[in-house]
Amino acid sequence: MQTTAHITRLVLPGLTNRHGSLFGGVALSLMDEAAGIVSTRVARGPCVTAHIESVDFDAPIWEGEAISVEAALIGVGRTSMRIRVETWAECLEEGTRRRSTAAEFVMVAMDKDGKPRPVPEEGRKILAAQAAQAASDQTDGASPAE
Numbered sequence: 146m147q148t149t150a151h152i153t154r155l156v157l158p159g160l161t162n163r164h165g166s167l168f169g170g171v172a173l174s175l176m177d178e179a180a181g182i183v184s185t186r187v188a189r190g191p192c193v194t195a196h197i198e199s200v201d202f203d204a205p206i207w208e209g210e211a212i213s214v215e216a217a218l219i220g221v222g223r224t225s226m227r228i229r230v231e232t233w234a235e236c237l238e239e240g241t242r243r244r245s246t247a248a249e250f251v252m253v254a255m256d257k258d259g260k261p262r263p264v265p266e267e268g269r270k271i272l273a274a275q276a277a278q279a280a281s282d283q284t285d286g287a288s289p290a291e
């Protein structure tokens with residue numbers, strides 16, 4: 146099961162404000178879309194956005210650059226999933242990128258009657274396996290005690 150999603154869009158004139166940078170609302174919409182893709186993959190069904198943690202726009206994304214949106218599952222509750230989403234400004238010609246935004250989204254799995262439903266156990270297991278792997282990688286990289 147994939148617990149990440151990645152969306153890239155070119156920032157065209159219709160998506161920018163009068164200063165020539167991407168509208169914040171467009172960035173938020175793409176972030177919500179990416180979080181929705183991750184949660185739907187993990188829940189194996191429809192989800193809604195319950196909460197978006199405060200969002201700071203740290204750097205503008207200029208017309209002609211690309212916006213890259215990267216979302217990853219970081220937590221699983223009973224019916225909810227916590228997803229970290231970052232946006233990056235990418236200058237395609239120079240091959241450089243800088244982080245623009247980051248936020249955490251809480252997405253809730255829904256049943257066919259529009260009520261929260263439990264997230265399948267698989268999502269929780271994958272997250273636990275990823276955490277164990279990260280801890281093991283950290284131990285392997287640690288310098289031996291003297």
Ligand SMILES: CC(C)(COP(=O)(O)OP(=O)(O)OC[C@H]1O[C@@H](n2cnc3c(N)ncnc32)[C@H](O)[C@@H]1OP(=O)(O)O)[C@@H](O)C(=O)NCCC(=O)NCCS
Pocket residue numbers: 192193194195196221222223224225226251253260261
């Ligand atoms: C989100 C929603 C389903 C929660 O319904 P609810 O009856 O309050 O359900 P619950 O209290 O059982 O909460 C369900 C889960 O969501 C979490 N949750 C609900 N509101 C939350 C909030 N504001 N912040 C963080 N988590 C929240 C709960 O902690 C719970 O998680 P858990 O099961 O993993 O412990 C409901 O409020 C809703 O439908 N909101 C509108 C969603 C929407 O339209 N989004 C925008 C378009 S997709």
